[in-house]
Amino acid sequence: MNTPNEYPGPDLQAPPQRDPDDVTRALPHAIGPEKSLLSSMLQEPQEFIGIAVEEKLTADHFYQPSHSALFGFLVELFNAGQEIELVSLVQRLLDRGLLNRVGGPAVLTDLYTYAPSPGHFRYHMKHVKDKFVLRSIIQNSNEAIAEAYDSPEQVEELLDTVEAKIMAIREGAVIQRTPTTKEAVNRVIENFQRRCAGERDSRGITTGFEELDRMCNGMKPGDMFVVGARPSMGKTSFMMNVVEHVCITEGKPCLVFSAEMSRDQVIDRLVFSRAKFSLSQHFPGQTPVKGDLQRIQRSALETAAAKLFVDDSPGPSVNFIRAVARRYKREHKIEFIALDYLQLCKSLSKQAASSREREISEISAGIKGLAKELGIPIMILAQLGRKAEERGGSRGTGKPRMSDLRESGSIEQDADMVGLLYRDAYYAESNEEKEANAGRAQLDLAKNRNGQTGVIPLTFIAELMRFESGPPAQEEQVEMFAPKPPRSRFDD
Numbered sequence: 001m002n003t004p005n006e007y008p009g010p011d012l013q014a015p016p017q018r019d020p021d022d023v024t025r026a027l028p029h030a031i032g033p034e035k036s037l038l039s040s041m042l043q044e045p046q047e048f049i050g051i052a053v054e055e056k057l058t059a060d061h062f063y064q065p066s067h068s069a070l071f072g073f074l075v076e077l078f079n080a081g082q083e084i085e086l087v088s089l090v091q092r093l094l095d096r097g098l099l100n101r102v103g104g105p106a107v108l109t110d111l112y113t114y115a116p117s118p119g120h121f122r123y124h125m126k127h128v129k130d131k132f133v134l135r136s137i138i139q140n141s142n143e144a145i146a147e148a149y150d151s152p153e154q155v156e157e158l159l160d161t162v163e164a165k166i167m168a169i170r171e172g173a174v175i176q177r178t179p180t181t182k183e184a185v186n187r188v189i190e191n192f193q194r195r196c197a198g199e200r201d202s203r204g205i206t207t208g209f210e211e212l213d214r215m216c217n218g219m220k221p222g223d224m225f226v227v228g229a230r231p232s233m234g235k236t237s238f239m240m241n242v243v244e245h246v247c248i249t250e251g252k253p254c255l256v257f258s259a260e261m262s263r264d265q266v267i268d269r270l271v272f273s274r275a276k277f278s279l280s281q282h283f284p285g286q287t288p289v290k291g292d293l294q295r296i297q298r299s300a301l302e303t304a305a306a307k308l309f310v311d312d313s314p315g316p317s318v319n320f321i322r323a324v325a326r327r328y329k330r331e332h333k334i335e336f337i338a339l340d341y342l343q344l345c346k347s348l349s350k351q352a353a354s355s356r357e358r359e360i361s362e363i364s365a366g367i368k369g370l371a372k373e374l375g376i377p378i379m380i381l382a383q384l385g386r387k388a389e390e391r392g393g394s395r396g397t398g399k400p401r402m403s404d405l406r407e408s409g410s411i412e413q414d415a416d417m418v419g420l421l422y423r424d425a426y427y428a429e430s431n432e433e434k435e436a437n438a439g440r441a442q443l444d445l446a447k448n449r450n451g452q453t454g455v456i457p458l459t460f461i462a463e464l465m466r467f468e469s470g471p472p473a474q475e476e477q478v479e480m481f482a483p484k485p486p487r488s489r490f491d492d
Contacts, residue, residue, distance in 0.1 A: 028134040029063035033124035036116035038067060041074055043112065045084040048121055049074055057125060061132045070102040070111075086112055133169055140165045160319040167326055205252065205336055205377055208245030209443075209469050211456045216417060216448055219336070219377035224368045224414060226342075227443075228382040228405050229421035234441070235381045237273070237465040238421055239338050240266070242379060243308070244274055252335040253307035255328045257321060259344035263310045267303065269465060275299035278463035307332060317346045318366035329374045337374075339367065341381035342411070361410040368414040382411060384420070402446045418447035423460055439472040 037057075040048040053075065062068035073093065077084050090108060093099040102108065116124070144162045151158060204218025219225055229235040247254040258266050272279050275295040277288065288296070309332065311324055321339070328334045339345070347362040371378040384404040400420040405411045412418055422444065424437035441460040445453050457471040 027063070027138060028131045030124075030127050030131045031064060031067075033127040034062050034064055034067045035111060035114050036120065036124045037128060038070060038074075039111045039114035039116050040118055040121050041071075042084070042086070042089075042108075044118070045074065045078060048118075049078040049084075051121065052125065053078070055122075055125060057129070061128050063131065063135070066101060066103045066107065069098060070108075073098060073102070136169045137166075140169070156317060156319045160322055163323055163326065167330070205246055206250065207242045208249065209242075209456065209458070209467070211469060212419075212443065212445065215445055215454065215456070216451050219379070220416075220450065221375040221377065222372040223377040223416040223449075224371050225377060225379045225417040225419070226382050226405070226411055226415040227379060227419045227421060228384045228400065228402075230384050230386075230400070230426075232426065233421050233423055234460055234465070234467065235421050236260070236340055237269075237460075238443070238467050239340055239379060239381055240270055240273065240465075241467050243336075243338050244270055246336045247306045247308045248274065248302050251306070253328075253332050254309070254336045254338065255325060255334045256308065256310045257316060257324075257337070257339045258310060258312045259314055259316060260340055261312065263312045266310050266312070270308075271299050271303050272296065273464050273466045274303065276464055276466075307334075309334070315344055315346055318363045321345065322366065322370050325370055325374060329376070334374075335376050337371075337376060337378040339378065339380040341383060342367075343383045364411045364414045399444070412447060415447060416449045417445065419456075420444040420446055441467065 037048075037052070041052065052071075057071075059068040059072040059075075062071055073096075074084065077089075077092070086108060090099065090105055093102060099105070140162070144158070144165075147154075147158055147161075204216070204220040204223070206213045206218050227235050227238060243254055243256055246252050256266060261269075268279075275292070275298070277292050277296055309328055313320065316324075325334070325337060342360070342363060345363045347359045347366070367378055367380055382405055384400050399422050402412045402418055402420070404420075405418075420443070421441070423441045425440065439459050439461065441458040443456045443458055445456060447453065459468045459470060459472050460466075461468065
């Protein structure tokens with residue numbers, strides 16, 4: 001019987017020293033538990049290889065190269081539904097030219113006769129995984145040290161890279177296998193069946209605007225939803241209405257990046273908008289009526305109980321946004337992020353310093369990558385250029401287009417959905433025209449990767465800084481015969 005660190009065969013000498021800076025110490029490893037796992041898999045392949053696959057054990061977890069090669073081959077045979085026994089296994093390895101890589105017939109026989117206790121399989125598997133984590137930490141730390149010496153000026157980018165690697169180790173992202181097409185199809189069909197049954201979790205995160213939710217079926221994990229508008233159109237109000245619905249009505253943890261308003265201003269707007277109380281029409285020293293006070297108190301209690309996190313750092317970099325979002329995802333399981341707004345963010349790369357368009361492109365791509373990485377939707381506000389106003393006029397001729405997104409066409413390319421917010425009354429040239437268009441607003445869903453596009457009528461209540469579903473009440477009489485989904489009305 002060979003001792004744990006002595007193996008016959010060309011690839012099975014003492015485990016290789018993989019740390020070039022410290023040849024006196026081998027990286028963390030557990031040869032005995034590795035042998036135990038492989039022995040159990042060889043003796044009872046259907047049971048123990050199945051457990052290993054379910055627990056996402058991969059060839060990378062094995063420190064000994066021969067063990068890694070053997071495990072990969074066993075999983076390949078298992079997935080193909082082929083019988084696994086010693087004689088045919090040796091022949092298959094020989095036919096594939098892999099016999100020497102796993103140590104030869106003697107090592108296979110040794111593993112067969114190793115005879116571990118089957119009850120210790122999961123314990124040994126955890127031991128092997130733990131050693132892999134330690135090796136990953138050492139490897140990433142060595143790489144970070146080398147990069148810190150080689151690129152001392154790229155501090156923010158290096159910090160972001162190191163953090164991403166450590167987070168990947170924590171969450172096991174480095175070792176997760178890619179799902180097969182069959183598994184993806186099964187998930188699609190299961191989700192479709194839940195949707196047909198009317199289950200709530202078959203949709204993405206809803207916005208609270210019925211027509212928008214119908215057209216996009218909710219905001220999906222990994223989606224980037226860009227809401228563009230000219231200044232004073234109410235895009236921050238629209239975003240906060242969505243945040244209110246997600247974090248208070250739906251009870252989902254949310255993170256808001258507000259580069260323009262302070263944390264207190266964000267909460268102030270949320271509390272009084274939800275209470276449907278107009279601060280702009282309230283005089284100092286005036287006591288609100290009992291009904292107003294009750295609504296304010298109820299709104300304050302609901303907002304205080306919500307899992308809402310606000311970061312009001314001015315001019316955040318995309319690296320900063322990623323770092324904060326990862327931490328809140330890890331610690332608070334956030335399910336939605338809102339960012340106000342894109343053009344106030346920064347990118348600290350060298351390439352971005354030479355071109356504003358390149359900087360916006362990097363920020364846009366970074367936010368989209370973050371949405372995919374965290375598996376949650378991100379709503380991001382964006383400023384539109386002056387082209388819409390230069391087209392002139394209200395009542396349609398000056399309405400925004402996707403091409404009006406300022407400084408970069410990559411925003412519309414990266415986005416899964418693009419909504420353009422517009423209010424006729426803002427461009428009214430007379431009091432009569434302003435009164436006629438009072439409250440009328442629309443969100444033009446100009447891009448929707450996973451559904452239809454079109455104009456969504458909204459009502460803007462200026463004194464409350466609040467949007468509601470559907471056109472203003474006076475317009476519903478005119479359009480009463482047009483087919484519409486049910487609308488929510490502003491009614492206390």
